[in-house]
Amino acid sequence: MDNNIIKLYKSKKDINKIGETFKKSPGQIISILMKHNIITKRSAANGYKEYTNSEEYLDKVSKAQEQEKLNPKKISLLSLQKEIQLLNERLTNIEKKAT
Numbered sequence: 483m484d485n486n487i488i489k490l491y492k493s494k495k496d497i498n499k500i501g502e503t504f505k506k507s508p509g510q511i512i513s514i515l516m517k518h519n520i521i522t523k524r525s526a527a528n529g530y531k532e533y534t535n536s537e538e539y540l541d542k543v544s545k546a547q548e549q550e551k552l553n554p555k556k557i558s559l560l561s562l563q564k565e566i567q568l569l570n571e572r573l574t575n576i577e578k579k580a581t
Contacts, residue, residue, distance in 0.1 A: 487514050496529025508533040
């Protein structure tokens with residue numbers, strides 16, 4: 483299937499039309515194109531601007547933002563303190579070796 487998607491993309495079809503053809507989201511089409519190094523950035527895909535203005539995309543972004551509000555990523559103070567301690571120890575070792 484990936485080869486067929488790539489062929490259509492190279493024939494100047496945009497990600498939205500290809501997605502409709504294969505019953506996949508434009509985001510999935512972009513992922514396939516990136517996996518095969520056809521594009522290097524998501525925003526470089528033909529039809530990306532139209533996709534980001536679509537209701538499907540805006541709903542997806544809105545849902546992701548809602549999830550972020552409900553489940554914000556927490557960084558524990560303890561883990562940050564341990565990381566700082568390790569970095570300080572490494573710095574001390576480097577300074578000792580330099581003298």
